[in-house]
Amino acid sequence: MYTLASILSHIHSKRHVVHDAEKPIYDLAYDSRKIRNAEHSLFFALKNVRDGHTFIPDAYQKGIRAFVVSRDDIDTSLYPEASFLWVDDVLGALQDLARHHRKKFKKPVIGITGSNGKTIVKEWLAQLLQEDKKVYQSPKSYNSQLGVALSLWNLADDYDCAIIEAGISLPGEMDQLEAMICPDIGIMTNIGVAHADGFASKTLKIKEKLKLFKHTKDVIFPSRYGFEEYLAAETRVFTFGERDMDEVKVLRIEEMHAESSSIQVSYRQEIVTFAVPFVDKASIENVLICLTTLLFLGYPLDAIPHKLGRLRPLEMRLQLKTGRNNCSIIDDTYSNDLASLQIALDFLHQQQQHKKKTLILSDIDGLNDHLEAKLLSILRQQNLNRIIIVGKSLRHLQDKLHTTLLFFDSTEELVRNLGNITLENESILIKGSRRYHLEDVSKLLVAKSHETVLEINLSALEHNLQAYRSMLPPNVKLMVMVKAFSYGSGSYEVANLLQFNKVDYLTVAFADEGVELRQHGIDLPIMVLSPDEQVFESLLSAHLEPEIYSFRILKAFIDFLRIRKQKDFPIHIKIDTGMHRLGFLPDEMEELTALLSAASEINVKTVFSHLVASGNRQHDDFTMQQIAMFSSSVDKLEARLGYRVIRHIANTSGIANWPSAYMDMVRLGIGLYGVDMDGKMTLEKVSELKTTITQIKELPEGATVGYDRKGLLHRPSRIATVKIGYADGYSRRFGGGVGEMSINGQKIRTVGSICMDMCMLDVTDIVAHELDEVVVFPDLMEAAKHIDTIPYELLVNISDRVKRVYFYG
Incomplete structure (x- = not known):
């Protein structure tokens, strides 16, 4: 616990007005829309796109009584009960506080950075380690200058180790993150094109990211990237790859069938072969990073393969879906810890389409008395109408919450009884750790629809x-x-x-x-x-x-x-x-x-x-x-x-x-x-229209495809039928090879006429399987040019029958 008096000494306040120096501070707030525990929160008036100082009245009205500010024009007489701490840099003050708090944590901290795979490796590692350790992980993609500081604030001695993710997009950003995280163990994933625009060269980007480990003794990474040449001479590296000098040598990787691969590795003269449910190179590399990390931490090689075989692709995005009976379903079923639970509950609170709100929550692994008290505090701060708990360890909450509670020993029991629970006209958050498979509940509650989704x-x-x-x-x-x-x-x-x-x-x-x-x-x-x-x-x-x-x-x-x-x-x-x-x-x-x-x-x-x-x-x-x-x-x-x-x-x-x-x-x-008609903005892609391959046929040269035999094949071909047609808004003008789609990053073109509910693609030259995901417009601007229109028309013509799936992250 911190008090305002103790915080003053850590954030370098240049002056202050303090009404209650011993006021306990538990939460850090920076957004007046997300204030939960106002009485014991410290509000940081950050200057970003919008100046946080303008939201001080709103925060004060909601009960905040302690502020960290930088502007000198604040009329404190308007806030008679509030304490103000003036600093030169509000974000810097928040980072200073996080840095101090991190130093109090004496257990191992694993820092992860790279271009791609950071979040997946973090989540998989936490999942693997949680079988015998209490693991804290930074929530979602909280890897920015602000996100890392907020993540570190939740560190507590209740955990055996912590995994913190760090991401940068510009030179100079990693210095602040390194000073806060101070990782004991480092993991570097790959270096790809993500954020490439912010760096003059790939070498510069590597050097900037590796700054996270300038005081780290041990760093784990794939040897093929050659990161060791950029690390300090005294840094010990623990690598995997095909070199004889690698601690973990990869002997063989073979695709077994469409959905799994066989991997053979050697470690300290011991050889093991195991299967993983992935075939793409990125996932296999992430699996090997996890394997190498577990070996570094002392896990025996023969105990690891069965753990890796249970890994599954992660849907790391909090999704908002249309549910049955006029419900909105918030699906966040890939992990369950206190930090990510709070984020998901914030999103639930943000949804105003229904007054009634229900939480479906699995047991949370590794709760002790202190963490359980924190869980109770989080749940009490929410305006929930009902909580449905899956598992046996939280049943005693019955007498501690003034909310309707339903308990089920397992997900299977909840699924069997789902028809007896009235779920209608409400927002439902489903939050559970991976082993509870609450996605089975989500599938039952989400409205069924055509498999093409936006x-x-x-x-x-x-x-x-x-x-x-x-x-x-x-x-x-x-x-x-x-x-x-x-x-x-x-x-x-x-x-x-x-x-x-x-x-x-x-x-x-x-x-x-x-x-x-x-x-x-x-x-x-x-x-x-x-x-x-x-x-x-x-x-x-x-x-x-x-x-x-x-x-x-x-x-x-x-x-x-x-x-x-x-x-x-x-x-x-x-x-x-x-x-x-x-x-x-x-x-x-x-x-x-x-x-x-x-x-x-x-x-x-x-x-x-x-x-x-x-x-x-x-x-x-x-x-x-x-x-x-x-x-x-x-x-x-x-x-x-x-x-x-x-x-x-x-x-x-x-x-x-x-x-x-x-x-x-x-x-x-x-x-x-996300459509920049002026070429002046750095915008992010908002919508992606996707469908799936229903069937693949091998057809001979001379065969025709589609209505009126318009798709004449000039060679033996593999033709894929996908679930989208002009009734979904995919224009008939895209027929005859005009339309271009993407499967596993590989572009292909349409064959023949576009049907009402389907169309056909030539997949002869690429790797494709039935049920593979298909991106309908790999490039919206190019697609519009192909049929002499504008992106507006393509977007607004997507039919209402195409299910919209909303996600964060």
Whole structure:
């Protein structure tokens, strides 16, 4: 336990105002949306995309009474009960505290870095070691400057060892991570292309990553990478590979069949052969890293193979799926420890589509009295309606929690009784360690659908949101377009994330879309584009704000509001400055303002227009004319109305190219979903359309494939049928070799016509098996070019029957 007094000595505070020096501090907070144990939390006002100091009022209102800050303009009189610690660098102070806490942990700390495989090796190692040790591991991909600090804060003497992951994307970042982690044992996975843009060369990237081990005595890695030449001379290396000098020599790796491999290794004149359920090189290398680490730790060679044979591919992403009976299923069934449980519960709390929340939780290995008390604290801080516990070791919690609890000795018993439990209209988090196989429960609760899925990476969407937000001045508001099913990515799932990230407005195309968002807990202001008279009642009942684009609609809406005795209903005025689609023309401003100023029924919330070619430099003169015309029109409107309105004209390309058009608010659309039409942003891919191979046929030269025999084979061929067709949104224009898909990283083309539910691929030249995963659009921009369209069309045409699977990580 720390007190404010003890923390002061570790974070180099330059001045402070402390009301209660002996106040116990258990939790570190940095996000006012995720405050749990406010009374005993220390809030760090980090300056990132958004300045954490602006959220001090929110944190104080939620009960935080201790803050670490760097700004000198804080009016402490507004927070009479709060303590403030001023530092030069808030993140640095948090790292200093984590560094001090790490030094108190005297058990072995394993540090893992590399380009790929870090998280998998960490999770597999924890899984292997937990059979006879209490293992702490950094949760999920908490490997950044902030993530590592938060991970280390949870270290406790209850554990026998710790595994901490470190990731960097730029030179200089590893020094801070090394100072915090101070690993006793190092593991280096491979060096690939991840984050390559941040380093001048591969050699520089290797040297930067190996800085994690500059004070580490023993480092484990695959010898084929030759990392030893970059390590200090006194560092002891423990390698595996094909060299005679390797501690673990790999004698043979053979693919047994489609899903497993046989590996033979020698160690200290002992030879063992074992099978693992993997065939890809990356997984086999990760298995060998785990094997070598266990040998280094003293495990006998003959005791390891059966452990490795039980490893399985990890779904390391927290997934949000549509469940049966109008439920939302949060599937996080690959591990179960206190840190990852808290992260998953935070995500559950973020979901507002259902008021009722259920947790399905397996026993947690290695709990002692102290860790169990921490588990109880975590569960008590959650607003859970029900907890279903699988296993026998937590039954005594019955008398310690004021929540409905159900207990089942095993997953099999829960599965047998699932039909007797009412699960409907609720969000359900399934959290369990690997050995409980709670994925069997998830499969039963998730709504069955066509096997083609659209995976939505919510953390990538969040990254893209922050990338655009970082370009905006603090006073510029952000409206986000979630029309057309959020460009194919889903409705309330995406809106929930945007609401959690405190955007200012959402925009939908139709009132029905807005009504659905309201039904699923979205309370942000929502603008509805181009409504007609038939939806006025829905606008009123769901508190949706219409775009008003013509005198006909304006007069009809005023009459509607007058009959219902409504006053000051918010509306949004659309001005046509050159798109010539919808909107009032600039020369109609006098008539428009006269009508608006005389109508007490409405209140003009915003006035906006649409840039025609903000991403095309050839039309810059026209864009400047639009901006000037818009500003002049709004000036006239405001002068007559007598109050200010919110102005917005910049769309996604406008954000990237026209800072002069930011005005009061900008509208973010396709860029949020990872499509960079301007080539100026570093965006992450948000959605990936995937399907599977249903069947593979060997066909002779001269055979034809598909309707009208359009797919003529000019050689003996292997043809794969996959589960996607034009009813799923895969255009018929992709037929005849125009469409390109990817299987195991290998690109292939379509054969013949696209059918309604299926299409065929030529897999003659690649390794492919039935049930293999197929990426439908390896490159969305290229796919759009192939059929002379834009990425928007491909995304929005993905059918509603294609199941959306949401994940974090």
